[in-house]
Amino acid sequence: MLLDVEGVDYGAACTGSGTGDCTDKTNTMCETTCKCTAGSFRKGGTECATRLALKATCVITETSPDQCVADTECKDDGNGAKKCLCKASHYESSSACKPRIVPGVSCAAGQCVTHATCNTTSNKCKCDASFTATPTTCSGVIKVATLSYVLVVPIFDLTARFVGICLVFVVYIAAGVEGAAYGEDCSSAACDDTNNICDTGKTDLCICNTGFFRKTSAAECAARVALNQNCEAAQTSSDQCSIALSECRDDSGTDKCLCETTYYEDGGACVLQKALNSACTNGLPAGQCKDTLAECKDNSGFKCLCKTGNFEKKDGTCAKQIAALNDTCVVSEPAPDQCAVDNAECRTDGTAKCQCKVTHYVNVAACTIRKSPKVSCGSGECVAHASCDTDTSKCVCDAGYDPSPTISPTMCSGVVKIITQPYMYLVPSLVSMLLLLR
Incomplete structure (x- = not known):
């Protein structure tokens, strides 16, 4: 006689893969204990339900903190409805919630961290008045306004009292003044961050001085990096590298400032690569020719021409020659050297192949007159x-x-x-x- 096997309840120890021996099979998995799958939550303590998408109607009284998808939470939408909306630490963009932008970084309206707004002149997040920028937020350190005042202190010297004269000493006291941080208004305060300068007459904000860039990790203005020197690819600043048209990218396992992919280095500058058949300079690096299968060589003057073993296609690019006789070729390509074997040509014999010219015959793997x-x-x-x-x-x-x-x-x-x-x-x-x- 067969006996009914009782399943394992939610939260209890289970065995097996998938849903294992868990009683509830919907949105449930067995992982040491019976629990809800990654895309679901424990609804009302009775079932595993699919987590709610952004802007979906939710229940604030629901005890599960993860009824809404990641980076969202159930709250009032301002019109009395309860919906899954982005957390305060995130903003909505393209139907997703993204982390709010820190001070000094490019932004759009409504994207900055708390106590910061997107400056309409610089298009970067700027801390509100009375708040100071930190690497990740705007702290509520109250700035002390510039203040100078005079205390008139009557001091009666013994001698002065004797003669009935009151001497007055004028004492000047200046209260401590806090300057402007990076990305803040410097029209009435000096920039006090290292390597900062006021962008006077333009944005009137504190920016990195000439020769420096704004780091995103360890927020500071650091010296820009020269060509072929080590850089940090994790830094999002586009001006980390000091030479125009250079960028920070991997070079055999090490991040370095190198010329952009369509440029080559010439005398410490990045110059646009040469097109095929354009004049080039003998002795410069191979990278001066745009086509990777081309090189600078002499042909009635130095030009970027296809390397040996390659031919020029009609679209102006280089391609590998067809190596052997009877290998497939492209009849529509007019290049006479598409076939690598001397005195061979591409012609159709049922299919397009590299064959000996009619003036030659096949001699092993060569064409002989x-x-x-x-x-x-x-x-x-x-x-x-x-x-x-x-x-x-x-x-x-x-x-x-x-x-x-x-x-x-x-x-x-x-x-x-x-x-x-x-x-x-x-x-x-x-x-x-x-x-x-x-």
């Missing part, structure tokens, strides 16, 4: 309209064709042969014809 009449031969090696005589093993012109020594190499031309008539019969015949005409 065809043999002229009276030259020792093998089958299929003679010029057009000739064949290899099996008795003499020499090329012989076909019937109706004669060797033409005026052509190099000698070919078999299609001159019609005239039957030779002996002279002794020709002269009497001509005489008889003349007599008849008289």
Whole structure:
């Protein structure tokens, strides 16, 4: 007799893969204990339900903190409805919640951290008045306004009292003044961060001084990096590298400031790479030619030309030559050197292949010029309209064709042969014809 096997309740120890021996099979998995899958939450303590998407209606009284998808929470939408909306630490963008932007970083309206707004001039997050920028937020350190005042202190010197004269000492006291931090208004306060300068007359904000860039990790203005020097790819600043048209990218496992991919280094500057057939300078790095299969070489002047083993396609790029005879090629490509084998060409013989030119025959893996009449031969090696005589093993012109020594190499031309008539019969015949005409 079979007995019913009772399943394992939610939260209890389980065995097996997938849902294992858990009683509830919907949105449940067995991972040491029966629990909800990553994309679900424990609803009302009774079931595992799919987590709610951004802007979906939710229940604030729901005890599960993860009823909404990641980076969202259930709260009032301002119109009395309860919905899954971005947490205060995030803003909505393209139907997703993204971390709010820190001070000094490019932004759009409504994207900055708490106590910061997106400056309409610099388009960067700027701390509100009375708040100071930190690497991740705006702290509520109250700034002390510049203050100078005079205390008039009457001091009665013994001698002065004796003569009835009151001496007055004027004491000037200046309260401590806090300057402006990076990204803050410096129109009425000095920039006090290291390597900062006020962008006077433009944005009137504190910016990095010339030769420095704003780091995103360890928020500070650091010295820009020269070509071929180590940099930090994790830094999002576009001006980390000091040379125009250079960027921070991997170079054999090390991040370095290198010229952008369509530029090459020339005398410490990044110069636009040369197009195919454009003039180039002999001796400069190979990177000056835009096409990676091209190099600077002499051909009536130095130009960027396809490297040996490559050919120029009709679209102006280089491609590898077709290596061997009978390999597939592209008939529409006009380049005469598409086929790597000398004296071969791309033509169609059922399919497009690299084949020997008609003036040549296949000799193992090469193309050899065809043999002229009276030259020792093998089958299929003679010029057009000739064949290899099996008795003499020499090329012989076909019937109706004669060797033409005026052509190099000698070919078999299609001159019609005239039957030779002996002279002794020709002269009497001509005489008889003349007599008849008289």
